[in-house]
Amino acid sequence: MGRFGDRWGRPGSPPDSSGTAPGSVGLSVFAVTTSSSARSQASQRGRQPASRRGSRYLCSPKLPICGDRFSLAKEDLLKSRSFWFDARNRPASCGAWSRFNGDYPxxxxxxxxxxxxxxxxxxxxxxxxxxxxxxxxxxxxxxxxxxxxxxxxxxxxxxxxxxxxxxxxxxxxxxxxxxxxxxMASMLASIQAQQECLARGELREGEEWETIxxxxxxxxxxxxxxxxxxxxxxxxxxxxIPETRTFKSLSEIRDENERLRIAEQAGSGLALYGSFTAGIDVCALENPLPGYRDTRLYYNQLLSVLAGNRTVESASQYLPEDPLVRQSTEQHFLIHLPDGEYKRRTSDPALVPFIELARRQEDFAMTLLREMESGKIRKQAIHGDTKLDNFLFSIRSGRVRALVDLDTIMPHTWLVDWGDMVRSLANVAGEKESNLSRVGVDLKIYEAVARGFLRSARDVRREEIARMVDAVQIIALELGIRFLADYLRGDSYFKLGPADSPDLNKTRAMVQLTLFQKLVEATEKTSACINSISREVRECAS
Ligand SMILES: Nc1ncnc2c1ncn2[C@@H]1O[C@H](COP(=O)(O)OP(=O)(O)O)[C@@H](O)[C@H]1O
Ligand SMILES: [Mg+2]
Incomplete structure (x- = not known):
């Protein structure tokens, strides 16, 4: 197959600021305009508009751009009335502005x-x-x-x-x-629920919200x-959604007050999203990632790997019953490492205390699941990925305006969305920090998210508020368990990139489990914080 670049000469190096492409060979594809004003100006001047000069793109009013453009014949390109520019950005002979017949490319x-x-x-x-x-x-x-x-x-x-x-x-x-x-079905249900709440005028003064x-x-x-x-x-x-911005991490925000304000706004955004989608019928929802956020399943994976299972048969007592979940996850109950390496990892002195910690905390880790199963806390449609970069903030007002990335909607308690958010925002070190003494809880951030959440939440139960502190701890523990199991079995889930250290999942496990310990140490303070904010909110409401 004649590749475009071979037949016509490879496109040259990118044009420099003067609009030329030094060192390019043969004919290169550079610029096309699409706007009517730019077109008319261009045809008056007989050349491409200055603002477009130097941009590099291929355009064709008639060609199916998605087709394999590298195999197109020169004649087809000519027929297509594409506009072509040579390496010096002069109109090439096969296209001309005046030939543009009004089609919108x-x-x-x-x-x-x-x-x-x-x-x-x-x-x-x-x-x-x-x-x-x-x-x-x-x-x-x-x-x-x-x-x-x-x-x-x-x-x-x-x-x-x-x-x-x-x-x-x-x-x-x-x-x-x-x-x-x-x-997509869950995304549509979420959008519809949010739109209905907005149409009912459920936003309060000082709040903004927009749906996808x-x-x-x-x-x-x-x-x-x-x-x-x-x-x-x-x-x-x-x-x-126009005039909004996101943050990859709170550490991008230099000013401490602004950092706390954004944390509070994110908390408020989570509450607004949760309140607007609380009415979705969970029976109609499927978990888009079978086994995701199932603490029991994650523990069973760890226990199966620690028991030394290498075959589905030997791991059968740990496997989930649901055939879809089982099929999607069974590889993660098995060891994928040579025996020597498996033994080295499971007896690593740096890791052994964390393995013991994980075993000891099994009962505590199941708290949310247990209470959801008993009906003490509700099962609702949750967002499932409440990281900071999924919140959009208005660049005009600075307020939270939307929660996007509606791919992981699933039935669960809102406490896991809350827990995941606080776990990720309040950790003062990064998730790949190798110096564990740097891992700690930023209590001011914790408090700001809690204030934003509780002030904006419409309908949360006392029993659920009573588990807010535990939820943050449980989600840190759960994530630690997932990294730990993955490291011990041979990194089958959190796959390592070529630039990653072979110990990356071990580091991530130790960071989350250390964070869990720090969160437990801070229980008294975090409980006092949640209690005082929820009391204040109740007093304001009455
Ligand atoms: N409707 C939207 N309006 C504005 N920005 C959006 C919208 N949807 C997504 N984004 C931006 O795109 C980024 C990536 O989209 P997202 O759906 O979160 O993809 P991923 O699932 O890969 O994280 C988001 O973090 C956000 O910055
Ligand atoms: Mg995202």
């Missing part, structure tokens, strides 16, 4: 110059976005703020000049979420399922 542009392997998916995203109900023209971009799960997330800009809006196009990561349609808005396809479906020669993929397009 789908185009792609990169904030930085993309490599060919990066450019292809961005081009594909442009074509996929055009299947949704969007005004033209449509442009697709790389989205540098994408998360760690849905790695195929693209920024889409659509609409005529002056009325352009931004959207995010995401492909659901099927390696993680094997049943994307079920993820999904853009339907032109056929009217809420998301797009594609089955082609590459297999199945599931795409959704949502409005990029």
């Amino acid at each position: 789908v185009s792609l542009r990169a904030a930085r110059s993309l490599s060919l392997s990066e450019e292809y998916p961005v081009a594909q995203a442009g074509r996929i976005a055009s299947v949704f109900s969007l005004p033209r023209p449509i442009e697709s971009y790389d989205f540098p703020d994408k998360g760690n799960i849905n790695r195929h997330t693209y920024l889409i800009s659509a609409g005529p000049d002056g009325r352009k809006r931004e959207y995010l196009l995401q492909r659901i990561n099927q390696q993680v979420f094997t049943r994307p349609w079920s993820v 808005t999904l853009i339907p396809t032109q056929k009217g479906t809420p998301y797009l399922e594609i089955t082609d020669r590459r297999g199945y993929s599931c795409w959704r397009l949502m409005v990029k």
Whole structure:
């Protein structure tokens, strides 16, 4: 197959600020405009608009951009009336502004110059976005703020000049979420529940909230399922909630007061989200990740690995009964290491005290599950991934405005969302800290999140409030157990990257289990904090 670069000369190096591409060979694809004003200016001047000069993108009004562009014949490209620029950014002979007949092309542009392997998916995203109900023209971009799960997330800009809006196009990561349609069903239920609460005017003074808005396809479906020669993929397009920002971590915020304010706002956001989605019927919800947040299952994995199980038969007493959960998780009940390495890891003197701690705390770790099963605390639709970077904050008011990333909605108690959030925000050290003496609890952050949460929460029970302190401890313990089991069996779940230390999961386990110990040491203070805030909130309400 003749690759585009081979036949036409490889695209040159990225243009420098003067708009030239030094050292490039042959014809390179650089720029195309899509806006009508830019087009008319360009045709008046007979060249491409200055603002576009030097950007590198391929555009075609007629070509299926997603097609294998590397195998397109020159004639097809000519027919397509694409606009081409040579390496010095002069219009090349095969395209001209004056030949533009008014079609709106789908185009792609990169904030930085993309490599060919990066450019292809961005081009594909442009074509996929055009299947949704969007005004033209449509442009697709790389989205540098994408998360760690849905790695195929693209920024889409659509609409005529002056009325352009931004959207995010995401492909659901099927390696993680094997049943994307079920993820979408829960996402739709969550969006609907939030919209109904907003329509009922449930926001109080000083609060802001916005839900994700999904853009339907032109056929009217809420998301797009594609089955082609590459297999199945599931795409959704949502409005990029404007004028908001996220934080990867509180440590990004230098000013302490601002840090505490954002922590409080995040707490408030969690309460608003939880209150607005509390009415979702959990019977209709599937856990998108079978076994996720099942403390019993995580403990059984650890115990099975410590018992030395290497086959499904020998581990059978530890395996879950549900066939779907069992099929998705059974590998994690088994050892995947040579015997010598398994023995070295299980008898590591640095780790043995943590293994003993984990065994001792088994009963405590089950507290939330037990009380949920007995009905003392409620089973509701929870968010499932309440990390800071999933909260959007208004850049105008500084208030929390949305909780996004609705992929892990599942039936559980809101206490696990609360616990996971506080566990991650109040840990003063990073999750990969090798110096355990640095791991500790930031009580001011803890208090700020609790204040934000309890002041905004609409309907939380006394029995649930009574478990808020335990929940943070349990989630730190549970995560520690997950890392520990994974390290001992051979890193089958939290896979290691080429740059990761072979001991990374051991370090992560020790950090979370140390955090658990520090949280237990702080129980008196954290209980006093929760009690005093909830008393204050009750007094204000009465
Ligand atoms: N509707 C939205 N509006 C604005 N920003 C969003 C929206 N959805 C996601 N984002 C941003 O994109 C990031 C990644 O999206 P997310 O759905 O969280 O992907 P992942 O599951 O990979 O973490 C979020 O952390 C947030 O910054
Ligand atoms: Mg996310």
